Each structure stands twice: as C-alpha cells, then as structure tokens.
Amino acid sequence: MARWEPNTRLRLIDAAVELFAENGYEATTVAQIAAHVGVSKMTFFRHFPDKREVLFAGQEEQVKMLHDAVAAAPASATPFETVAAAVVELAAYFPPERREPSARLHAVVASHEDLRERSAFKHARLAQALEQALIERAVPAATAGLAADLGARALREAFVRWRSPGYATDLTVLARETLDEFHEAVDLLG
Amino acid sequence: MARWEPNTRLRLIDAAVELFAENGYEATTVAQIAAHVGVSKMTFFRHFPDKREVLFAGQEEQVKMLHDAVAAAPASATPFETVAAAVVELAAYFPPERREPSARLHAVVASHEDLRERSAFKHARLAQALEQALIERAVPAATAGLAADLGARALREAFVRWRSPGYATDLTVLARETLDEFHEAVDLLG
DNA sequence: TCCTTGATGTGACTGAGTAACATCAAGGTA
DNA sequence: TACCTTGATGTTACTCAGTCACATCAAGGA
Numbered sequence: 001m002a003r004w005e006p007n008t009r010l011r012l013i014d015a016a017v018e019l020f021a022e023n024g025y026e027a028t029t030v031a032q033i034a035a036h037v038g039v040s041k042m043t044f045f046r047h048f049p050d051k052r053e054v055l056f057a058g059q060e061e062q063v064k065m066l067h068d069a070v071a072a073a074p075a076s077a078t079p080f081e082t083v084a085a086a087v088v089e090l091a092a093y094f095p096p097e098r099r100e101p102s103a104r105l106h107a108v109v110a111s112h113e114d115l116r117e118r119s120a121f122k123h124a125r126l127a128q129a130l131e132q133a134l135i136e137r138a139v140p141a142a143t144a145g146l147a148a149d150l151g152a153r154a155l156r157e158a159f160v161r162w163r164s165p166g167y168a169t170d171l172t173v174l175a176r177e178t179l180d181e182f183h184e185a186v187d188l189l190g
Numbered sequence: 191m192a193r194w195e196p197n198t199r200l201r202l203i204d205a206a207v208e209l210f211a212e213n214g215y216e217a218t219t220v221a222q223i224a225a226h227v228g229v230s231k232m233t234f235f236r237h238f239p240d241k242r243e244v245l246f247a248g249q250e251e252q253v254k255m256l257h258d259a260v261a262a263a264p265a266s267a268t269p270f271e272t273v274a275a276a277v278v279e280l281a282a283y284f285p286p287e288r289r290e291p292s293a294r295l296h297a298v299v300a301s302h303e304d305l306r307e308r309s310a311f312k313h314a315r316l317a318q319a320l321e322q323a324l325i326e327r328a329v330p331a332a333t334a335g336l337a338a339d340l341g342a343r344a345l346r347e348a349f350v351r352w353r354s355p356g357y358a359t360d361l362t363v364l365a366r367e368t369l370d371e372f373h374e375a376v377d378l379l380g
Numbered sequence: 381t382c383c384t385t386g387a388t389g390t391g392a393c394t395g396a397g398t399a400a401c402a403t404c405a406a407g408g409t410a
Numbered sequence: 411t412a413c414c415t416t417g418a419t420g421t422t423a424c425t426c427a428g429t430c431a432c433a434t435c436a437a438g439g440a
Contacts, residue, residue, distance in 0.1 A: 008387085029426065040389055045428065078380020117311045124310045142375035145347075149339040150379070157335075185332035186376060189340070190268020198418085219395065230420055235397065 009047045009057070011037045016054045017105055025112040052118045055109060059122050063129040065090055070133035079139050083130055083151035084179045091158060091175035099171075103163045127152035150186075154178040199237045199247070201227045206244045207295055215302040242308045245299060249312050253319040255280055260323035269329050273320055273341035274369045281348060281365035289361075293353045317342035340376075344368040 015036040019028045030051050034044045048054045069086035077085070094102065109115040131148035135141060158174040161167040168174055205226040209218045220241050224234045238244045259276035267275070284292065299305040321338035325331060348364040351357040358364055 030428085031426085041428090042390085043388060046387080049428095051427065080379045117307060120311045120314045121307045124314070140375065140378065142371045143378040145343055146340060146372060146375055147379055149343060150336060153335055153339060181332050182336060183379075185330065185336055186379060188330065188333040189270045189337055189373075189376060220397085221395085231397090232421085233419060236418080239397095241396065 008037065008039060008043065012039070012044060012047055013054055013057055017108060020055075020108045020111075021104060025108065025115060052115055055105060055115060056118060056122055059125065062090060062093075063125055065093070066126060066129045067133040070130060071136065073137075079134055079143050079147040080150070080183055082134065082137070082139075083147045084154075084176075084183075086130065086133075087151045087155045087158075087179060088172050088175050090155065091171040094162070094171045096169040099162060099169060102159070106159075106163060123152060123156060126155070150182050151179070154182045157182075198227065198229060198233065202229070202234060202237055203244055203247055207298060210245075210298045210301075211294060215298065215305060242305055245295060245305065246308060246312055249315065252280060252283075253315055255283070256316060256319045257323040260320060261326065263327075269324055269333055269337040270340070270373055272324065272327070272329075273337045274344075274366075274373075276320065276323075277341045277345045277348075277369060278362050278365050280345065281361040284352070284361045286359040289352060289359055292349070296349075296353060313342060313346060316345070340372050341369070344372045347372075 012033060016028075016033045019033055019036060030044050031041045033054070034041045044054075048057070066086050069089045070082055073082040073085055109119050127148045129148075130151050131144045134144035134147055139147070155175060155178075157178045158171060161174050161178070162169070162171050202223060206218075206223045209223055209226060220234050221231045223244070224231045234244075238247070256276050259279045260272055263272040263275055299309050317338045319338075320341050321334045324334035324337055329337070345365060345368075347368045348361060351364050351368070352359070352361050
C-alpha cells in the first residue's frame with residue numbers, strides 16, 4: 001500500500017497549520033490544504049470530520065489520559081491531589097521542544113472565532129473527563145465539578161505561561177505552580 | 191414602515207425552535223425557517239450571524255447583566271457572595287412561565303453537537319464576564335477565575351434542576367441551593 | 381489466478397453564508 | 411405636491427464546507 005506518500009494525516013495537519021498561519025483560516029480552503037499534500041478534498045474529510053478539527057487532533061488521547069490518571073490515583077488522595085497529579089502527567093507530554101509548535105498552533109486558533117469556539121468545547125471536554133473520573137472514584141458530584149474546573153483552568157493558565165516569555169520552559173513546573181496558586185486561591189473565595 | 195409583519199426577529203426565533211423541534215436541526219434549512227415567517231433567507235442572516243445563533247439570542251444581555259451585578263455588589267462582599275448575588279439576579283429573569291419554553295429550547299440544543307458546542311461557548315462567555323468583573327473589583331486573578339467557574343457551574347446546574355421534575359419551579363431558589371452546595375463542596379477539595 | 385481489503389479519487393449534489401444591486405413604504409423637506 | 415432620505419427587505423449569483431455513490435488500484439493472502 002505504498003502507492004501514496006505515508007503519514008497523510010500528519011502531513012495534512014502540518015499543511016493546514018502552515019497555510020492558516022500564512023494566508024489566514026478563512027482564506028484557506030480545504031481543497032488548498034489537500035492539494036498542498038497532493039491529495040483530494042475527500043481524503044481530508046476522511047481524516048477529519050470538519051475543517052476546524054484538523055487543528056485539534058489528538059485531543060481525545062488527552063481526554064483518555066486524564067481519565068486514566070485520575071482513576072490510577074491512590075485511594076487516599078484528595079480530589080485536589082488527584083486532579084493535580086493528572087494535570088501534571090498530561091503536562092509531561094509537552095516537552096520544551098513542543099513549545100514553539102504549540103505556540104504557532106495557538107496563534108492560529110486564537111485568530112478566528114470559529115476556532116476559539118472549538119477550543120472552548122475541547123476545554124470543556126477535558127474538564128468533563130476529570131469530573132467523570134472523579135465521580136467514578138465516589139467523589140461527591142459538586143466537589144468533582146469544582147475540582148475538574150480548577151484542574152482544567154490551571155492547565156490552561158499553565159499553557160498560557162508556557163507560551164509567554166519570562167516563564168519556565170518546563171510545562172510540568174508551570175502546571176504545578178498554577179495548580180498550587182489556584183489551590184491557595186480557594187481559601188480566598190469567602 | 192408597516193409594510194411587513196412586525197417583530198421579524200422574534201418570529202424567526204419561534205419558527206426556528208418549532209421547526210428544529212419538529213423536524214430536527216439538520217433537516218431544517220434556514221430557507222425553510224425564513225419561508226415559515228414569510229421572509230427571505232437573506233433577512234434571516236441580517237438578524238442572526240449564523241444558523242445556530244438564532245437559538246442563543248439575548249445571551250449578550252445576560253453577560254452584561256452579570257457584569258453589572260458583580261460591579262454593583264457592596265465592597266465588603268466576598269468573591270463568593272458577589273458571584274452568588276449576580277447569579278441569583280440573573281436567575282430572577284427566568285420566572286416559572288419561562289420554564290416550559292426554556293426546556294423546549296434546551297431539548298433542541300442538546301440534540302445536536304454543533305449546538306452543544308455553541309452552548310459551551312456561551313457558557314464560557316458567562317464565566318468570562320464574571321471573572322472580568324471580579325478582576326475589576328481587584329479580586330486576585332486566580333480567585334476571580336475560580337469564583338467565576340463556581341458561579342457559572344452553579345447556574346448551569348440550577349437550570350438542569352429547573353427543567354427536571356421534582357424540583358422547585360422558582361429558579362432563584364434553585365440557584366441559591368446549588369450555589370450553597372458548591373460553596374460547601376469547596377471545603378472538600380482537600 | 382482470484383479475491384478481499386483499504387485508502388484513495390471523481391463528480392455531482394445540498395445547504396450555509398456572502399455580496400451587489402434593486403425595491404419600496406414611511407416620513408420629512410422644499 | 412414633488413422630492414429625497416432612510417431602513418428593512420428582496421433577488422440573483424456566487425464560494426465553499428461537507429456528503430454521497432461509485433470507481434480505482436495496489437498489497438497481500440487463499
């Protein structure tokens with residue numbers, strides 16, 4: 001089956017990020033992305049359900065990872081500790097080499113409302129995964145929801161800092177910092 | 191200017207909810223909604239930026255209301271109290287008469303992924319409004335984020351219960367209950 | 381040699397969303 | 411009365427996302 005170039009999926013992702021960054025998300029058509037990879041429009045839609053999704057490939061793995069990490073926490077761990085461990089574990093999948101590509105990807109996502117909307121949906125999906133996994137650990141629903149929101153928000157803030165100058169380039173360090181900051185902030189709610 | 195029937199915008203909203211509920215979101219075209227109101231497709235898009243948005247009209251008012259309510263809280267109020275007051279104030283805009291229409295609307299939104307995505311985006315927008323307003327009150331960023339998430343989540347849960355049998359039909363009562371539940375749950379985070 | 385499998389291509393189609401330009405009644409102004 | 415502006419609408423034509431039915435063609439096994 002070596003009739004076509006391999007890694008079609010990855011090459012489509014790279015081409016999409018490049019073309020979106022260069023010419024803008026709206027101005028780039030799916031047909032252009034496909035042509036850039038030497039493939040037809042149909043093939044694009046066989047790999048991704050829609051045009052936006054090409055920028056969010058791999059999210060489902062992260063969802064599964066978070067869920068499994070929560071499930072694997074020791075029974076003695078508090079909801080916060082459980083979530084924090086899962087978030088840090090996820091952060092470990094983003095070594096410093098991934099910083100620049102991540103930043104480029106984020107710049108594209110931030111450039112268009114449709115993409116920000118999809119991004120918000122994915123963020124909610126991460127929180128939902130944490131919440132569900134906590135509930136399966138018999139954490140009360142309200143606590144599970146709050147802990148999930150805290151974890152997802154801390155993760156997002158860690159990514160923001162990761163992409164900003166003046167912060168550490170190790171995402172796990174930033175994740176721990178933001179988690180601790182939010183943990184302390186809990187006491188200030190009143 | 192009485193050449194056309196008045197309240198075109200409201201009639202489009204009603205027609206959309208009705209047709210989506212009857213025939214499904216995908217199966218209903220914008221042209222059908224417009225025709226049902228005796229208007230052209232173009233007119234629909236002059237009132238709503240896209241097909242989904244017809245189900246989320248009025249959200250921006252809620253965003254503004256939350257922001258103003260937070261800003262109007264007494265200086266002595268804690269972040270939780272501030273957010274709770276704003277959420278209850280918003281809940282007051284949904285008297286028992288709005289329960290059935292709200293439930294029908296939610297059923298439509300829940301029926302299609304595109305609409306759930308837009309809904310998640312709108313939810314994030316509410317949380318963002320709370321967060322921003324808290325920050326303008328000099329609440330530390332981390333605390334503001336957590337309080338905003340708590341408030342938005344409590345509001346959502348209150349709506350869920352409102353639409354469920356066996357709960358009060360007064361949304362402000364449910365909002366207070368869920369806010370208190372989440373407030374207590376904060377202590378269980380560990 | 382035959383057959384299955386899997387990834388791809390082609391062409392035609394629907395429907396969302398946009399743009400340019402026309403219409404036409406209301407209400408004021410000369 | 412004649413004229414003009416304004417605002418909401420209609421018409422037509424277009425691009426592009428996304429779908430569908432059907433064809434292709436190499437790899438690899440029976």
